[in-house]
Amino acid sequence: MLRSALAFLPAVLMFVGPALANKVFVSNERGNSVTVLDSQSWEVIATFPAGNRPRGITISPDGKELYVCASDDDTVRVFDPETYEELHTLPSGPDPELFALDPSGNPLYIANEDDNLVTVVDVKTRQVLAEVPVGVEPEGVAVSPDAKTVINTSETTNMAHFIDTSSYKIVHNVLVDQRPRYAEFTADGKKLYVSSEIGGTVSVIDLSAAEPKITKKITFAVPGVLPEWLQPVGVKATKDGSRVFVALGPANRVAVIDGKTDEVLDYLLVGQRVWQMAFTPDEEFLITTNGNSNDVSIIDVKAEEVIRSVQVGEQPWGVVVAPN
Amino acid sequence: MTNPSLLLAVFWAAMLIASPLQAAEVKTAVLRIDRVLGPPISRLDAPPADLGFAGAMLGNEDNRTTGAFTGMDYTVKTQAVAPEQAEAALDALKAEGIGLIAVIAEGDMLKALSDRAGPEVLLLNAGARDEALRDADCRANVLHVSPSRSMLSDSIVQFLMWKKWSRILLIHGSHPEDKLLADSYRKSAAKFGAEIVEEREFVDTGGGRRTDTGHVMVQKQIPVFTQDAEDHDVVVAADEAGVFAPYLPYHTWDPRPVAGSAGLRPVSWHAAHEAWGATQFQRRFEKLTGRNMREEDYQAWLAMRVIGEVVTRSGKADPVSVRAYALSPDFELAAFKGQKLTFRSWNGQLRQPILLTDGRVTVSVSPQDGFLHQHSPLDTLGIDAPETACQAFGG
Numbered sequence: 021m022l023r024s025a026l027a028f029l030p031a032v033l034m035f036v037g038p039a040l041a042n043k044v045f046v047s048n049e050r051g052n053s054v055t056v057l058d059s060q061s062w063e064v065i066a067t068f069p070a071g072n073r074p075r076g077i078t079i080s081p082d083g084k085e086l087y088v089c090a091s092d093d094d095t096v097r098v099f100d101p102e103t104y105e106e107l108h109t110l111p112s113g114p115d116p117e118l119f120a121l122d123p124s125g126n127p128l129y130i131a132n133e134d135d136n137l138v139t140v141v142d143v144k145t146r147q148v149l150a151e152v153p154v155g156v157e158p159e160g161v162a163v164s165p166d167a168k169t170v171i172n173t174s175e176t177t178n179m180a181h182f183i184d185t186s187s188y189k190i191v192h193n194v195l196v197d198q199r200p201r202y203a204e205f206t207a208d209g210k211k212l213y214v215s216s217e218i219g220g221t222v223s224v225i226d227l228s229a230a231e232p233k234i235t236k237k238i239t240f241a242v243p244g245v246l247p248e249w250l251q252p253v254g255v256k257a258t259k260d261g262s263r264v265f266v267a268l269g270p271a272n273r274v275a276v277i278d279g280k281t282d283e284v285l286d287y288l289l290v291g292q293r294v295w296q297m298a299f300t301p302d303e304e305f306l307i308t309t310n311g312n313s314n315d316v317s318i319i320d321v322k323a324e325e326v327i328r329s330v331q332v333g334e335q336p337w338g339v340v341v342a343p344n
Numbered sequence: 345m346t347n348p349s350l351l352l353a354v355f356w357a358a359m360l361i362a363s364p365l366q367a368a369e370v371k372t373a374v375l376r377i378d379r380v381l382g383p384p385i386s387r388l389d390a391p392p393a394d395l396g397f398a399g400a401m402l403g404n405e406d407n408r409t410t411g412a413f414t415g416m417d418y419t420v421k422t423q424a425v426a427p428e429q430a431e432a433a434l435d436a437l438k439a440e441g442i443g444l445i446a447v448i449a450e451g452d453m454l455k456a457l458s459d460r461a462g463p464e465v466l467l468l469n470a471g472a473r474d475e476a477l478r479d480a481d482c483r484a485n486v487l488h489v490s491p492s493r494s495m496l497s498d499s500i501v502q503f504l505m506w507k508k509w510s511r512i513l514l515i516h517g518s519h520p521e522d523k524l525l526a527d528s529y530r531k532s533a534a535k536f537g538a539e540i541v542e543e544r545e546f547v548d549t550g551g552g553r554r555t556d557t558g559h560v561m562v563q564k565q566i567p568v569f570t571q572d573a574e575d576h577d578v579v580v581a582a583d584e585a586g587v588f589a590p591y592l593p594y595h596t597w598d599p600r601p602v603a604g605s606a607g608l609r610p611v612s613w614h615a616a617h618e619a620w621g622a623t624q625f626q627r628r629f630e631k632l633t634g635r636n637m638r639e640e641d642y643q644a645w646l647a648m649r650v651i652g653e654v655v656t657r658s659g660k661a662d663p664v665s666v667r668a669y670a671l672s673p674d675f676e677l678a679a680f681k682g683q684k685l686t687f688r689s690w691n692g693q694l695r696q697p698i699l700l701t702d703g704r705v706t707v708s709v710s711p712q713d714g715f716l717h718q719h720s721p722l723d724t725l726g727i728d729a730p731e732t733a734c735q736a737f738g739g
Contacts, residue, residue, distance in 0.1 A: 115624065115627075133624050134624055134627055134628060134631070136409055153412075155409055155410055155413065156406045156409045156410060157621070157624060157625075174410075175621065175678070176406055176410075176649075176678070177406075177409060177410040177413070178410075178653075178656070178678075179410070179413060181413070190413070193413045193414075195656065195657070197676075198676055198677065198678035198684055199621075199678040217678075218676070218678035218682075218683060218684045219676065219678075219684065220684075246721065248682075248683040248684075248720070248721065249683075270682075
């Protein structure tokens with residue numbers, strides 16, 4: 021490990037160009053670890069233990085704290101992204117799976133899958149600010165760009181719950197297709213994408229009116245792949261809103277969607293059971309976690325091509341890239 | 345005697361006052377008909393008192409959580425009765441205004457109850473495996489969330505064909521349900537190109553199923569019973585009555601794997617299953633009940649979730665509307681089996697993957713890769729539309 025890190029060091033120093041190397045953190049659900057990649061060399065530069073069943077993973081806007089949902093430890097573990105030391109834990113409520121940070125870096129909104137709650141935690145004081153009862157098996161969490169609304173998707177209730185961050189009350193519930201997994205706002209806050217894994221659709225929810233409204237359901241079709249295996253999970257939209265990428269789980273594909281028309285343009289073949297995704301800060305690359313092939317695929321966002329795959333730990337689940 | 349019209353007037357007045365404030369209530373029940381049975385071969389299989397009911401409680405809890413957001417409340421009444429009290433119990437539930445009833449009973453009993461219930465009641469079969477109930481004896485007021493015998497036997501034979509274990513020694517019991525299951529395996533073998541090279545009947549002579557020295561006798565008897573069979577790749581046991589199948593593994597004359605009623609078993613659910621988010625579902629059940637989830641619990645949970653999903657999507661809770669929506673193309677249900685479950689509109693059977701378990705882990709899930717169907721791979725399991733003799737669904 022040390023040797024590869026040393027070997028890599030001069031390459032960074034010699035590099036001249038616009039793109040910076042960023043650390044990419046991948047949570048390995050069965051490996052109980054986090055794998056660290058370098059976003060330029062795509063080499064594994066470190067692996068460190070991250071508690072039991074690490075799934076959701078995110079990083080503070082200043083890049084100083086890495087948060088990991090250690091689901092089977094019923095806690096969120098906080099790591100130093102430089103030293104990989106565990107700094108402390110956060111009270112997460114039981115079985116934290118996915119979470120989202122307020123754009124300011126505080127608080128953290130955590131979905132507690134076993135208890136039908138969203139727990140709101142102050143990452144500085146490490147206190148629980150609120151517990152919001154939601155539908156059965158809460159999973160996806162997203163914070164609106166203006167930080168006024170938190171979305172939570174409940175997998176068995178099949179709703180996107182809209183939580184007002186000033187009152188921690190649910191203000192809207194939008195029924196979507198079976199087993200909603202992930203919610204993603206566009207950067208302008210005007211649209212929300214919600215993936216339904218078993219329903220096989222992504223609901224496009226228009227937020228410009230007083231009431232959120234589903235305006236379209238994106239469906240998928242890949243020749244030679246049974247429709248049953250086209251199961252949308254992770255969703256990522258580019259900042260300019262031109263492209264939306266949808267991970268299709270056991271179909272081993274990422275769908276490329278036109279962000280204006282919400283039509284599917286292409287399908288990119290990635291590793292097996294593609295789950296979550298993250299952009300590098302410049303959006304040059306999109307990294308996908310492939311749970312069954314124990315690797316991540318790297319997509320060149322402009323070219324809309326998979327450029328390589330990198331072996332990580334056992335059953336990679338979540339991914340986040342350190343800010344510049 | 346109280347004046348009935350006065351009672352009615354009071355009732356309506358109460359409704360008028362209550363309705364703007366209270367959530368609409370969806371009343372459901374689980375009716376379990378318990379026959380007196382001997383102890384199972386393994387004490388691990390002894391049925392808990394809340395068998396099925398616990399699954400329904402979880403399903404009802406799930407529905408209530410969702411109902412908090414849709415203005416619907418759900419109740420479930422659970423009742424276990426002896427066969428001779430079954431009809432009275434059904435009548436009593438109807439009299440209480442409960443028209444959505446999950447039934448855990450044997451096939452003949454379910455048929456009798458469905459004939460008695462009438463079209464204003466919807467029964468959800470969470471127990472009986474009988475093919476006839478999905479075929480010539482199908483009833484319009486019954487939806488089957490429990491898989492049929494042919495779905496289970498097809499699941500096993502698909503796996504055996506995938507393994508290229510196509511030569512089967514079929515050992516069936518002497519009870520009527522064993523013979524129905526054996527017949528199902530014969531049809532599955534013919535359907536997927538397996539060969540039943542020989543059949544043997546294990547006659548239930550009424551001996552004790554468990555004794556202190558049981559294993560000594562078993563170790564001597566089973567090898568003899570399975571001696572000199574035609575060349576076979578696998579033993580398939582059809583022992584729905586639970587008389588002998590668990591004795592077969594390790595005791596057969598030829599060293600062959602066992603499938604069917606022992607060894608590799610086809611089930612609607614197993615407590616070890618973890619894929620597709622099942623871990624969290626198992627944990628919620630275990631937290632609620634303090635025990636592992638059984639097939640009857642999963643099926644009763646399914647029944648409640650079918651009702652909940654229809655009510656959430658359609659806003660209607662009367663049995664006729666629930667049936668119509670459940671059978672429509674709009675209905676789909678996520679149920680921790682990796683794909684959406686839907687009903688066969690031509691016989692009311694819920695399509696579902698079948699887990700194959702050795703009792704410790706999920707060994708495989710059928711349908712197997714490569715078994716294709718023009719509509720859904722799930723329709724490679726069980727009788728298909730072109731073969732059905734069911735008339736009650738307009739087919």
